[in-house]
Amino acid sequence: MDVFYCLIHTPEAITPELCVLSGATEIEAVRGVNEVARDWPRLERIDLYRGNREIRSFAPSDLVPTSPIRALAA
Structure with a gap:
């Protein structure tokens, strides 16, 4: 069975x-x-x-926002 994992790229990490x-x-x-x-x-x-196969790369804009937009409606 293959395992899902991700590599996290940040500006400060080599x-x-x-x-x-x-x-x-x-x-x-x-x-x-x-x-x-x-x-x-x-x-x-x-x-x-x-496993060894890359599925997809995600940019920050591809990811779900951490705070809900509902706050704008208040």
């Missing part, structure tokens, strides 16, 4: 951080990428892998 994701499907792995992104405010991109 090498990316590795984060293993829980989840059995790509949809669950993408949810995990969004959760991981919340902990990295200076994120450049996150690369999602399944």
Whole structure:
């Protein structure tokens, strides 16, 4: 069974951080990428892998915002 993981690229790091994701499907792995992104405010991109195969790279604009837009309606 292949494991989902991501490489987290930030401006201050020479090498990316590795984060293993829980989840059995790509949809669950993408949810995990969004959760991981919340902990990295200076994120450049996150690369999602399944085993040795890259699935997708995410720019910060591809990820779900950390604060809901509902606050604008108040």
